[in-house]
Every structure is written in structure tokens, then in C-alpha cells.
Amino acid sequence: MLYREAGDFKTSYASDNQTFPIRGDRMAYWAVLAVAFLVVPFVLGDYWANAVVIPFLIYVIAALGLNLLIGYTGLLSLGTAAFMAVGAYATYKLTTAFPGMNIYLVFLLSGVVTAAVGVLFGLPSLKIKGFYLAVATLAAQFFLIWLFTRVEWFYNHSPTGQIAMPERSMFGITITGAAASSTAVYMTCLIFVVVMAWLARNLTRGTLGRTWMAIRDMDIAAEIIGVNPLIAKLSAFAVSSFFVGVAGALMFGVYLGAAEAGEAFSINKSFLVLFMVIIGGLGSILGSFLGAAFLVVLPVLLKLLLVDGFGWPADLARHLEVMIIGALIIVVLIAEPHGMAALWRTMKEKLRLWPFPH
Amino acid sequence: MSDTVLFALEAALNGLTVGIMYSLVALGFVLIFKASGIFNFAQGVMALFAALTLVGIQTGQVPFSHLINAALGTNIHDFGFTLPAILSIPLTVGVMVLMALLIERLVLKHLVNQEPIILFMATIGLAYFLEGLGDIMWGAEVKPLDVGIPQGMSSTVDEFTYNLFGYGFYIDVLSLWALGIAAVLVTALVVFSQYTKQGRALRAVADDHQAALSVGISLRFIWVLTWSIAGIVALVAGIMWGSKSGVQFSLSLIALKALPVLILGGFTSIPGAIVGGLLIGVGEKLFDFFMQPIIGGATENWFAYMLALVFLLFRPQGLFGEKIIERV
């Protein structure tokens, strides 16, 4: 079957507004969802779940959140990891303070807490932009991490300074803690990813998304034609931080199980998520998936190839990875500032016409 | 004088030393920002890279030896000779100039006319690349650096202050040297930009790209020039810090602090970079000194950024920058 839009006419604005206007795309989307929910859980091994699939899903949420801020609203943040830490510590405090609370609700509330903190640190964006704002978000990064490692209340005075996730279950299935199966963890992350990607898509195609993009493309003109910059920017910070907070909550709650802010949420993690957004594609939902997949898989592949394959020392492979990522960022920004998602789009445009290129 | 005041004074003086580091890295930022409007996030990593290269050349290391050994199964480490500072420093300068040339060729040239935010992100990529490259070329372990700058407690300061206050201040001789070298460097830069043809071209470009182009100044040459100078400034910063605490990754984190320095000093002001660096160096030491009993230590981690944040809210153009009037 050919990938075609010819003959696929839209007779209502509703059908023209849908996420995948082309039938082939729509079918591919449902197929991917079906495989993710019905096939993967039964074939996924522990190694691949923990090394690739689960971190991928969690990073997708973080990358979506950051992309809403950078790609859609044009506000650069270097404090992503600190906001993930807020989500993680909120989860810890909520589960330990209210042991009976539904664990999914805890994750969502952690997102809400992070949104509030995000708005607070987003306030300077009303006055400044570009790299000035980047520096302001660095304040969030360093201050929040300092807070989480210094103020004992945040880690319940535990002598190690670490937070550890207690065991929680839903419908008799253990979701968090050491006893949780990787399938349960996978399904939890998958459900969150699907719901949050859907939310992101809806927000970006409606009025709010357009006000964000208007601010991104030309903030002064946006204000003159009627965008309230206060609401546009702070809502972007709130929604973005909500996503990032949920990612942090999942990262700690279902994936790491135990964490220390300075180690698990250092500035390097902020950069990692930023790179996912850049490589995947600024201002693209699909890009957040592609970028997260790429940067989760790359180190695993390098390790498999260089360390396990050639027997190179592990630190050499790691340095090589840092170098490759750096170079890739530059190459992507030069060749295709909109990342892998744009390449994908170009490919599809060509495919629609294939085999007649003109 | 009471002990607290004396201790605070000593802390402040030591803050000055760190402040010089911040100033030097910030200076590199300002130079590049003025000449090309690029906010070079990689400036700190450039300092690390320069210091690594200097140590490598000094001790006669074979570049990429780890990679070569891993790939070919050989076991080479160094050439078996060492070079004196007088030779290795010019060679490192050469490497930094070469790097400037390559950065212009491979990166900047292709990113002209992009939005500032894209350029900024490209320099974050550059920072990662250089960090990985430095580690692969010279190895990641902490290396001592000695170019002959004396170290240890300055007995002159100790005696002088002892006679004055009855309490001898502990100041590292290295800090005094750093202060002197920084002063020489800034003077040299000022002389260069005021009295040479290239310096004039540099100022012209900083003032107005279009106008500078129209009178026949090569923008690409200016870029290579500024990145080279920034590389040399980075080398100086790298030498200072490397001599003090060894060449290691934390250097590039120290350099991150140059960002709040710029907010304080303004992005286009050389005096601003110097004063801002010193202010933050002293400020964070004093803040930690007085706040430690109340909110705990290690506030140096965030003090500079929070100060910058406050500044951004009330005086976004910095201490020395000009107010920006927006137009449509």
C-alpha cells in the first residue's frame, strides 16, 4: 500500500484538525499503540526494560516538558534536572506522609508541586529572555539541589541523605519498590507517556499553544496583538514543570527506587534532556520521542560495541560518548535546527510523492 | 578589631582569588560576545582543555594514547621527555589558535544569521565536545600543573597583617601572582584594542557588524582573532586554577559561575567582567562566612546564581550595561 494523501479529502474542520490527517499515519499510530500495550509487556526482558525501555519512557516525559518550554515558547531552561528532583522529593514526601494515597495520584500531585515551583522560578522570564533566562534557571538548578541535600526535612532525616521509595501497589500489583516487576513498571510509565503526550498535543494545537508560539516567534508583536505575556510564559513554565516533575517522580519512584539529589539530578541531567529536545526536534512532540530514544540508546550501543565488543575501557567509551553527543548537537543545529522530527517530515513529504518526485 | 571582622576580612581576601578566576573566564565570554554576539558557553571548558593540553605538552604525553592503546593494543603513554614552561606555553597557545580556526571553519561559519539561542545551544554542544576531546586526548585523571608560579602562604602578608592586627592572614602567594597576571593581561588587551589595527577592527565589529563589513573588515578573521584571544585568556585561567587545585573537570564547573558574573557586570563590559567576578568571589565567601551558622555551608554552590537572579529582576542590564529600549 502506498503512503498517499491524494484522495484523502477533508469535509469538516474537525477532520482537518486531527493529529494525523493522513490515513497511513493514523493506522501506524494505532499499530504502535497496540504493540506497546499488547505485545511488548510479554516479550520485554529485564535487561532491556531497565537499560533502555523504561528510561526511554521517563525521558520522553521530561523531554516533552522541556520542549513545551524551549521548542514551543522559546524559553531556555538549564534547570530541568532540579525540577525532576522536585518531582522526586515531592513523591517521597507524599508517599511517606500519606502511606494510603494512590501511587498514581502521588505522581500526578508531584507534578503539580513541581509546576508551582516552576512558576516561581519562571517569574524572571517576564523581564528577561534568551541566555539571561538560562542563567536564571541555573539558579534553580543549584539552589534546589543544595536545598535537597542540606535540609534534612526533605529526606526525612535519613542518615545517608538519600531518599528511598517505599513499596506501593495498585489493584494488588506492586508498582514501586524492589519487588515491582519490570512489566508493572513498564506499563506504569507507558500509561503516563501516552496520556501526557496526548495532553501535550492538545495543548499545543489550541489557543494556549498558539499564544506560546506567538511569544516564541516575536514576543513584542504577540503582546501588541493581545497575548498576555504573564499568562503565556507562566503557563508554559507551569505545564512544562508539571511534565518534568512527573518524569522526576517516575524516575525516582519506579526506576531508581533510591536517590540523592546531587547525584541523580545533577546539571548533566539537565543538559541530557536539553540535548534530547535539540536532537529530536525543537517544537515537535514526535521529536521528543525520537530525541529521548536516540540518547538513551546511544550509550547502550556504544557500550555494547566498544566495551563488550572490542574490550575497550569503560571510561574511554564514556568520553567518546560525550564527544559524539557534543558533535551531534552542533551538526544537528547546523544541518537541521528542527532535529530528527524535521528529517522525518521531509522524508514523509518525499514518500508522498514517490516514485514521481515532481 | 574583633575576631569576626578579621576572619571576615580574610575570607573576603580569599574570595578575591576565586573572583579573579571568575573574572578571567567572564572576560573570555565578553570578548566573544562583543565581537560576534555569541554567548560562548564553552569558555569554561576551553580553560579546562587549555590546561589539559599544557600539562600534556609539558609532560610529553602522547595525545590520544588511551584511544590508540585501546584500538591497537599498544601500550604507549609518553614521548619520554618533558618541556619547560617557556616552550610548552607558546605551543599551547598555538593549539588554542588552531582550535579557534577550526571552530570558525567548522561551526561558526555555518551558523551565521541563526538566532542567538541556537548559537548558544551550539556552544553547549561545543562544550561537551571539547570536554570529551580533552579527556580522550589527555586522559581524565586529575593532573598537577606547575609552570613555576610560587605557591604556599605568603609570609609577607602574614607578617604585615600580624603586625597590624595581631592576627596573620593566610593568603596564598599564588593568589597574588594571579592578581598580577590578570592585571597584566587586561592591560595588554586594552593596549591591543586601542593601539593596533586589528584592535580597531575588533572594536568596529563590536560596535556595528554591518558597518564594519562595509568598510572592508573581514568578519571571519575577526572571529578567529577573538576566539584565539578568548582561548589565550582561557589558558591563563586554566593555568591559575590548575596550579592551585590540579587540572580536573571541576574547573569547567567553576567556570559556569562566570555566567552570573556576566549578569552582574553586563555582557559587553570588560571592566564589568572584572568587577563582577571580584564582587561575586568576595560576596559568596562573605555570605558563606556569615550564613554558615544559620543555614549551613556550601552556599557558594548557588549564591552567585541567586544574586544574579535578583539582579535580573531589578536591573537586567547589569551594573555596567546599557538599558535596552525595545522597538517594533
Add this chain to the structure above:
Amino acid sequence: MLDSQEGYVTADGRQIGGVVLELKNITLRFGGVVAIKDISFDIRKGEIRAIIGPNGAGKSSMLNVISGFYNPQEGDVIYKGYKRPKMAPYKVSRMGIARTFQNIALFEGMSVLDNIMTGRMHHMKAGFLAQAMWWGKAQKEEEEHRAAVEKIIDFLEIQAIRKTPVARLPYGLKKRVELARALAAEPQILLLDEPMAGMNVEEKEDMSRFILDVNDEFGTTTVLIEHDMGVVMDLSDRVVVMDYGKKIGDGTPDEVRNNQDVIDAYLGVAHD
């Protein structure tokens, strides 16, 4: 002088209403530079009002005062009979003043359709949650406003480019999209800052036709700045002439054409 309530009939027989917006003794300074000096004039319902003058006369500043981007140091803006307090530009726009810009200010990363949809922002009411879920109200509203936007797209004849990213459009079309975005807001007053700058004759003719049609069809009060004298005299009902921040003439095109001060300002006169 006309009374502020009663209207007048234009040369081509259109009935113009009372005053919608009145500028009273506006003075605007930037530091020591006086951009606008004690200027007063009014804008009446349904008319096409032009502001002309040599470069640097303060025309764009005047438009910026009306759209709330600049706040004058002295003088009042009276809108629909009430003195307008100092307010953020986005609030001014919500009160029914839309505009285009001298150097096109479209959102380059968005499609033509999305750009025009931003113009309808004030009319869309769906809440945050409804938007996030794309539920009932949000989706229905999106479709209704899409229909309204499609009317404007038809009207300005830009159907073929509705899904094109704005960055890919040629200059003339961008100007047209910007007009569409302003129209989508269904403004009480439409401000056009040099809508025909940099256009060739054919494009100018198209644009003039659109401006007249808009005025005709929707009765939109229009204020425009334009350099092309021929266009201004043909299009506008009344003209304000500015020079060095001062008002040197105000009246119908014929009156202005015969005003000695205006002739001096345009042809140049020895100042001695």
C-alpha cells in the same frame, strides 16, 4: 469643526459616524528627544483616516501610542468617550484595537492559518482543562473560529497558502497575512502601519482594494500610515499631516493638498 456625536458624509457618499477615539494634546518623549509634540485629532466611526508626513515625523510613534505600546508623557487617549488609563498593550488590543506593523511582525514559525487564528484569541473562551483534554467546548470553539478565519482567508484570497509556514512566503503575501490576522480580531479600529511599503504597483492595487473592501464590508474604522501620496489621497476620508512631531494639517485630502504648511513640508522651504 464637527461635533463629536454627529457624523459626516464622505465624498463617495458613505455615512461616517461620531468619534470613536480621540487623541488630546499628546506629547511623547524618549529621553531628551520629543517624538510627538502636543498633537490632537480624532478618529470617527467607519472612516479611513490617514497619517502622513516625511520620515521621522513621528507617525509610527503615533500609532504606537494608539495601540498602547508607548505611553505618552502628556495628553489623553479618549476611547469611546472614556479616558483610557495607562494599560498593557494586550489589554488595549482586547478593547478592539488591532494593527499591522511596518516591518512585518508575523509569527514565522507558525502556519498562515495559525497566525490568523492568533488574531481570534480574544474571542476564544475555552478553559485550560478543556483545551488539555480537547473536550467538547474547546474542540467546538476551535472549529467555529476556524470557520470565521476561513471567511477572512477567502476574503483576502489566500486560500492556497493556508497551511504554509509563514517564513516561506514572499513579502507581499506576508503583508496580506498580517492584515488577515488583524482582521480576525474583528477590531473596532484597525491600525495599518505602511501596509504598502515595498510593494510593486500591482500589489499596491490589491492591497488598496482589500483596505477599501474591508471598510465597505465590515465598516471597520481604519487608521493608516502610508508614504505613497497617490494611494493616501485616493483611499482616505481624512488626513492628518505630521512633521517633526507636530501636526501641520488635518482635513479631507483636498483640504490637505492645498494647505501651505503641508506643501512646504513636502517640497521643502528655506527656513530663515
